[in-house]
Amino acid sequence: MNYQTFKPHKDLESIVKFYWTLEVPFDSKNKKQKILPDGCIEMTFNFGDKIKRYTSKEDFILHPNAMVMGQRTKSYYILPIGDVDTFAICFYPLGFANFIQTLLKDLVDKETPISQLFEKTQAEELEQHMAHAKDTQERINIIETFLLKKLNLKNTINNIVKSTVDTLLKTNGKTPINVILKDNISKRRQIERYFRKQIGISPKQLSKAIRLQATLQLLFNKKSETLTDIAYESEYFDQSHFVKDFKELTGITPKDLLNNEHMALASLFYK
Template sequence: MNYQTYNPHKDLESIVKFYWTLEVPFDPKNQKQKIVPDGCIEMTFNFGDNIKRFISETDFILHPNAMVMGQRTKSFDILPTGKVDTFAICFYSIGFANFVTMPLENLVDKETPISELFGQEEAKELEQQMIRANATEERVATIEAFLLKKLNEKKTISHIVKATVDALLKTNGTTPINLLLTEGISKRRQLERHFRKQIGISPKQLSKAIRLQATLNLLLNKKLETLTEIAYESQYFDQNHFIKDFKDLVGVTPKEFLDSEHMALSALFYK
């Protein structure tokens, strides 16, 4: 697997986390790979063969070649049908709402063709420009020109959403949501509404995804020796609480995650 990341333009760096590319030659022995929640929304362009997204153990759908993957509340499995050649934009959780008017809760746990978000003509032109590009740098320039143009149409993130996201990121998702909301039930309901529109998921769901990412970083880079140490560092109540939350989001226990060949792609993103 050849996985590379690229930094965004300074005018986009508060919105776009990074760009990434992935190239994998076809191997008939390829196994399903698990994709886990990360609190981000991604726009991806597939220049290789089709990619299956499993909706059950055996049933699958094919990813659109140009799509937006909304917030994820659970893990899922993918499997390429041939070679992989992908370019993607990873948006911060508050980032993608700057470019669309659709409530982002409509995108949760599914892949939406970019034509449904930007219109058939504009989406087709963008996809063709990305296909014709001769190198990654040209693709970065193409997508940045598109995003900067869209950004000038000015969508705004509400202050309450940004402040909450900033607080969650600062503490790796460990701050209890009730400590962030001290202004009564009406403010909590307002935050929930804004979150579902501008982030796609609830503050609690985003908190769990952010916490999972920090935990995966510790787990995969072996920064701590035991699951108990990781649970303590990530401020879980105890090891059992850590394992339960991990399994709820990833679908397997931390030990099964480390031992499974189906986690190779997810592991690649954190090493």
Template sequence: MENKPQMDYQTFQPHPDLSAFVKFYWTLEVPFDPNNQKQKIIPDGCIEMTFNFKDKIKRYTSQKDYIIHPNAMIMGQRTKSYFIEPMGDVDSFAICFYPYGFSNFVSTPLENLVDVETPIESLFGEIPAKELEQKIIQASNTKERIEIIEAFLLDKLNQNRTIENLVKTTVDSLQAANGSNSINKILKDDLSKRRQLERNFKKQIGISPKQLGKVLRLQTALKMILNDKESLTNIAYESEYFDQAHFIKDFKEFIGTTPKEFLGNENMALSTLFYK
């Protein structure tokens, strides 16, 4: 059996001054192989800024149609899984923001970024974006790239408003409960707060609290499937789904396969790497 090219995925921690906003930085290198399969990317509740140094990457909009990723872009919140396919070698550097992290650096409502790839010049202006992209490309290693992006983000942080407190406490509660906390419980059934939350949440996170909760709960289940090899009944129970049928329905809705079909699926190799 021939050896498949290795995907090299690494993560790096942010500076303490940015650790409330940035979850981690990551790099990914994958040598081109004509036998490589399309890869399905699964929503994770985060927003990412990515820089691509090698060949273009396609994102499929249907079975055959695709768009080409910008080389420097923001990937907004996702409400569904999607397929990508590199057109050659992959060499990427990215910043993974917490759900409420990215809103602190831009004034654009984040609901405008949902399910699309937005070139960074659309959010930061053409000249600053081009300067940043050139510095990132010309840097000689990941450590330098992290220093460049952190200087850029810290400068932006000082210019922008901070996240609305109700949004932050709701996200914190959802993350602490792995997405299973009901919004009514978080808000103690205060209807006026709920309306305020829904409005601000979409602007500052991109999606609704309920959608984010679904994504976070699915993430918990995915990690258990990949790492613990527990039974689906146990995973459904521990992820606080109503029952196994509810778990499988949510899983299929987001990922397009059943949990059993997910394991060992070549289209899921990249997502498996991210979740492990």
């Protein structure tokens, strides 16, 4: 597997977290790979063979070649049917709301073709230009030209939402929402509505996804000796709370994560 990341243009760095590429030659021995919630929205372009996304143990759908993957509230499995050659844009939680009018809650746990989110001709031209680009740098130039042209800062992000997301990112999701909002019930109802519109999921769901990312960094890079250490470092109430939240988002326990054949791709992302 060849996985690389690239920094965005300075005018996009508060919106785009990074670009990434993945190349994996086909191997009949390849196993399904688990994709985990990460609190981000991604736009991906597939230049290789089709990729299956499993909706049950046996049933699957095929990813569109150019799509947006909305916020994820649960894990799922994918499996390429041939060679993988992917370019993707990873947006910060509030990033993608700057480019479309669609409610972000309508994209949650779904792969949406870009032709359904942008003007069809523009989307088709973008997909063709990306496919025919000679290298990754040219693809970055193409997508940044597109994004900067589409950028609509008048799609004003609610200040309460922005400050809440900033706090969650800064504290790796450890700060409880009621603490951020100072137990203001009316403000909490308001922010729930704004979050579903501009991010797609609730503040609590985003907090769990961000916290999971920090935990996965510790697990995959073995920066803590025991699960108790990780639970403590991630500021969970206790180990059982840690395991419960982890399993809710990943479908497996922390103990089962490492050396799991379905986690090879995730391991690559976090190391």
